[in-house]
Amino acid sequence: MTEKTNTQDNSVLNGTKISRRDILKTAGVGGVGVILGASGLGGLLSLKEGNAATPDTKEIVPFYGKHQGGITTKTQNHVYFVSLDVTTAKKEDLVKLFKEWTKAAALMTAGEAVGELSGNEFMPPKDTGEAAGLSASNLTITFGVGPSLFIKDNQDRFGLKQKQPKELADLPKFPLDALEERWTGGELCIQACADDLQVAFHAVRNLIRIARGKAALRWAQTGFQRTKQSDTKNETPRNLFGFKDGTANPDVNSEKQMNQTVWVQPGDGPNWLVNGSYLVVRRIQMYIEVWDRTNLREQENTFGRYRDSGAPLGQKDEFETLDLQKKNEQGEYSIPVDSHTRLSHGNGSEKILRRAYSYSDGMDMKMGSFDAGLLFLCFQRTPSKQFIPIQNRLAKMDKLNEYTSHRGSAIFACLPGAKQGGFIGETLFN
Amino acid sequence: MTEKTNTQDNSVLNGTKISRRDILKTAGVGGVGVILGASGLGGLLSLKEGNAATPDTKEIVPFYGKHQGGITTKTQNHVYFVSLDVTTAKKEDLVKLFKEWTKAAALMTAGEAVGELSGNEFMPPKDTGEAAGLSASNLTITFGVGPSLFIKDNQDRFGLKQKQPKELADLPKFPLDALEERWTGGELCIQACADDLQVAFHAVRNLIRIARGKAALRWAQTGFQRTKQSDTKNETPRNLFGFKDGTANPDVNSEKQMNQTVWVQPGDGPNWLVNGSYLVVRRIQMYIEVWDRTNLREQENTFGRYRDSGAPLGQKDEFETLDLQKKNEQGEYSIPVDSHTRLSHGNGSEKILRRAYSYSDGMDMKMGSFDAGLLFLCFQRTPSKQFIPIQNRLAKMDKLNEYTSHRGSAIFACLPGAKQGGFIGETLFN
Numbered sequence: 001m002t003e004k005t006n007t008q009d010n011s012v013l014n015g016t017k018i019s020r021r022d023i024l025k026t027a028g029v030g031g032v033g034v035i036l037g038a039s040g041l042g043g044l045l046s047l048k049e050g051n052a053a054t055p056d057t058k059e060i061v062p063f064y065g066k067h068q069g070g071i072t073t074k075t076q077n078h079v080y081f082v083s084l085d086v087t088t089a090k091k092e093d094l095v096k097l098f099k100e101w102t103k104a105a106a107l108m109t110a111g112e113a114v115g116e117l118s119g120n121e122f123m124p125p126k127d128t129g130e131a132a133g134l135s136a137s138n139l140t141i142t143f144g145v146g147p148s149l150f151i152k153d154n155q156d157r158f159g160l161k162q163k164q165p166k167e168l169a170d171l172p173k174f175p176l177d178a179l180e181e182r183w184t185g186g187e188l189c190i191q192a193c194a195d196d197l198q199v200a201f202h203a204v205r206n207l208i209r210i211a212r213g214k215a216a217l218r219w220a221q222t223g224f225q226r227t228k229q230s231d232t233k234n235e236t237p238r239n240l241f242g243f244k245d246g247t248a249n250p251d252v253n254s255e256k257q258m259n260q261t262v263w264v265q266p267g268d269g270p271n272w273l274v275n276g277s278y279l280v281v282r283r284i285q286m287y288i289e290v291w292d293r294t295n296l297r298e299q300e301n302t303f304g305r306y307r308d309s310g311a312p313l314g315q316k317d318e319f320e321t322l323d324l325q326k327k328n329e330q331g332e333y334s335i336p337v338d339s340h341t342r343l344s345h346g347n348g349s350e351k352i353l354r355r356a357y358s359y360s361d362g363m364d365m366k367m368g369s370f371d372a373g374l375l376f377l378c379f380q381r382t383p384s385k386q387f388i389p390i391q392n393r394l395a396k397m398d399k400l401n402e403y404t405s406h407r408g409s410a411i412f413a414c415l416p417g418a419k420q421g422g423f424i425g426e427t428l429f430n
Numbered sequence: 431m432t433e434k435t436n437t438q439d440n441s442v443l444n445g446t447k448i449s450r451r452d453i454l455k456t457a458g459v460g461g462v463g464v465i466l467g468a469s470g471l472g473g474l475l476s477l478k479e480g481n482a483a484t485p486d487t488k489e490i491v492p493f494y495g496k497h498q499g500g501i502t503t504k505t506q507n508h509v510y511f512v513s514l515d516v517t518t519a520k521k522e523d524l525v526k527l528f529k530e531w532t533k534a535a536a537l538m539t540a541g542e543a544v545g546e547l548s549g550n551e552f553m554p555p556k557d558t559g560e561a562a563g564l565s566a567s568n569l570t571i572t573f574g575v576g577p578s579l580f581i582k583d584n585q586d587r588f589g590l591k592q593k594q595p596k597e598l599a600d601l602p603k604f605p606l607d608a609l610e611e612r613w614t615g616g617e618l619c620i621q622a623c624a625d626d627l628q629v630a631f632h633a634v635r636n637l638i639r640i641a642r643g644k645a646a647l648r649w650a651q652t653g654f655q656r657t658k659q660s661d662t663k664n665e666t667p668r669n670l671f672g673f674k675d676g677t678a679n680p681d682v683n684s685e686k687q688m689n690q691t692v693w694v695q696p697g698d699g700p701n702w703l704v705n706g707s708y709l710v711v712r713r714i715q716m717y718i719e720v721w722d723r724t725n726l727r728e729q730e731n732t733f734g735r736y737r738d739s740g741a742p743l744g745q746k747d748e749f750e751t752l753d754l755q756k757k758n759e760q761g762e763y764s765i766p767v768d769s770h771t772r773l774s775h776g777n778g779s780e781k782i783l784r785r786a787y788s789y790s791d792g793m794d795m796k797m798g799s800f801d802a803g804l805l806f807l808c809f810q811r812t813p814s815k816q817f818i819p820i821q822n823r824l825a826k827m828d829k830l831n832e833y834t835s836h837r838g839s840a841i842f843a844c845l846p847g848a849k850q851g852g853f854i855g856e857t858l859f860n
């Protein structure tokens with residue numbers, strides 16, 4: 001047979017016939033926040049955040065480090081998000097799963113296959129193959145654990161009950177919630193983000209394949225977004241309502257802000273989650289056809305911002321501090337009391353790191369319209385002081401509710417990062 | 431208010447506040463097959479295929495020309511495909527729709543908004559806005575008409591009955607078809623392809639919005655694919671079974687082959703379709719979990735090609751002519767009799783231009799697995815002599831059928847291209 005070897009070695013860490021690494025050498029220049037590192041596999045695996053750069057591994061976000069990638073990483077163009085349920089009853093299986101996931105994720109984020117792409121003809125190839133020849137595309141893989149991993153139907157399957165953080169609890173039911181089982185909950189989650197959807201899909205698929213017999217898919221959702229291409233200024237992306245979305249996010253480049261807002265700190269709760277973060281996911285349908293028939297003033301009053309510039313109403317620049325006291329000629333607040341910006345901002349004390357993607361899932365058969373909206377993903381240190389109070393205010397009176405409906409919901413604790421040689425979940429399971 | 435004008439002019443052809451054109455000047459270098467042309471709107475609209483290039487309009491595929499774009503255009507990374515049904519009973523509405531669609535498509539493929547992005551605050555903005563600031567991303571928009579536009583429930587609603595080509599008939603039921611109503615049929619179709627999913631979505635959404643009261647969404651399907659990035663050699667993309675897909679396609683750069691295989695020729699049928707093409711769409715679910723448990727030899731025997739190289743079994747190079755007579759040591763044909771390549775190739779007389787995309791629609795709730803597969807799109811001059819006989823052979827004995835299921839199906843006549851000043855559909859409706 002053509003171009004074949006007869007190696008029987010199928011272990012995850014072994015060489016691949018078509019190395020995705022080879023491709024990286026010819027890949028295009030990466031975006032902001034991309035780390036350039038050494039090119040060999042050994043080099044890649046030992047990369048740490050902020051490491052020195054050589055010019056031949058582009059579009060790679062380092063996997064190992066203090067924190068997991070995909071949280072403060074510059075938002076990539078696509079997300080493939082999956083929620084899973086555990087199917088094994090044994091803790092050792094779970095530990096094995098996280099060890100294997102860690103190895104596979106380290107390889108894939110470095111642009112490598114998870115094992116040989118073809119070799120032993122009497123075995124299924126270790127890697128599913130559809131990303132062969134593609135660059136790493138800034139792939140990040142972020143693992144999380146849900147409340148039901150710790151206790152489910154009153155059962156402490158894995159002896160983890162004592163380790164459940166108070167903050168890792170099912171979210172309360174909010175007014176107007178229209179949640180559907182098929183987009184809700186989960187014991188584990190994987191968020192794969194990449195600039196290439198095929199790369200993100202490949203990652204999730206191979207991780208789920210590795211999980212066979214230990215965990216199974218519960219629900220899956222893809223999302224997309226696109227900032228202005230090739231723009232050094234890195235313009236704020238627009239959501240499907242045509243507005244800039246992400247303007248008032250905390251600064252991912254400020255360690256101080258991230259420690260205040262995103263990363264769990266010592267003393268916050270159980271130690272195993274320090275340097276991790278809580279992820280809240282909401283699948284929010286957006287009634288784009290209704291929105292598209294709404295006049296511009298109403299649209300702008302809904303968000304409390306100008307559509308063109310993204311500036312707060314009554315103000316000039318997108319990034320200006322909100323002037324919540326300012327009134328217009330009619331003596332009303334420029335930023336209306338029921339506007340999304342005013343309500344989500346509140347008194348400014350609750351902040352979250354939003355990392356949302358648009359989704360579009362064909363047609364909503366019941367409504368005869370697009371099933372499109374926002375896969376709202378946000379990270380935070382303390383959900384009870386961040387997402388929950390904000391969403392309570394929004395659910396009560398946000399004008400945006402006329403155009404949206406929350407269809408899915410889940411909360412996960414995203415584990416701290418792993419050191420080279422360690423594994424994601426180590427602090428929880430050991 | 432900030433940065434606003436008070437223009438009341440909402441006509442489709444009028445200027446935009448945030449011009450997507452402005453962005454093109456800073457956009458990255460386009461891929462193979464991208465036409466570089468003049469930068470002004472006037473310049474763009476008058477671009478013809480193969481026109482001379484100036485360096486400041488990148489990632490634009492010319493809209494006007496002998497043929498529609500999106501057929502022989504180098505496959506972009508994303509497709510947004512929609513099927514629509516006509517809701518008006520008046521032919522003049524239909525004509526008006528195609529005129530408006532033509533104008534809007536010409537603008538959007540040139541990286542422009544379909545109208546102002548913000549202006550009159552008492553009106554909804556003409557353009558939905560989510561592509562503001564994005565490059566044209568090689569957007570193509572391809573319009574087609576289905577059999578039921580000509581006659582539906584025995585009614586000749588638009589006086590088009592006499593114009594229906596014999597070839598534009600509902601596809602026969604093939605063995606193993608498992609078609610679902612929600613992915614099948616349609617009176618009109620729009621295929622929007624772009625390297626940016628947000629740009630493709632924006633295009634389809636705005637075209638459907640323009641169609642309000644005249645036509646409505648019937649079904650929608652997105653798809654993705656990715657060739658090796660930044661590769662001048664333009665490697666064949668891989669499908670979700672990890673195999674190179676598209677190898678034996680006819681050469682889109684050969685006018686002769688395209689005239690033989692893809693473009694309807696004078697004498698083939700009604701004159702209005704000359705320079706158009708027939709599109710067959712099949713939504714084919716792929717059981718990737720089952721595939722992933724299949725050994726390499728079985729996988730390769732299923733396709734009749736090597737997974738690594740894409741070469742026919744028993745041969746060396748991906749692009750070698752199939753040697754269908756070659757036998758292996760066991761005296762069996764190297765390319766098995768029930769393999770997909772052998773059966774789809776047949777005696778080599780039937781060719782189609784495949785332009786397929788992978789899809790992944792979250793979870794198949796019934797199967798508890800991914801709902802993933804191939805949005806199979808193929809173009810041809812005469813379906814009865816191309817797709818239909820091939821699919822008849824495949825449906826009967828293709829080994830691939832063990833791993834796939836045809837869930838959706840439709841056929842459309844894709845109209846010839848329009849000249850600047852004309853409109854898509856002109857030859858049909860006049």
Ligand code: HEM
Binds near residue numbers: 243244322376
């Ligand atoms: C489809 C649903 C939603 C859409 C379309 C949306 C869109 C927006 C937009 C356009 C802005 C203003 C620009 C910016 O600062 O990013 C904004 C701000 C914000 N949104 Fe949302 N949002 C949605 C749901 C939510 C939810 C569920 C939450 C949390 C419970 C949330 C929290 C926030 C916060 C905290 C801000 C910044 C407020 C500030 O401090 O100025 N949003 N959102």
Ligand code: HEM
Binds near residue numbers: 675678679782803834
């Ligand atoms: C999920 C479904 C399908 C998959 C995964 C698939 C995949 C492939 C692959 C890997 C090849 C070999 C490489 C190449 O030449 O591109 C191929 C060839 C081909 N396929 Fe498919 N295919 C599918 C369905 C179909 C259908 C429905 C048709 C048409 C009825 C079709 C027609 C062809 C043709 C004409 C060739 C080239 C044969 C030759 O002349 O060598 N395929 N396909």
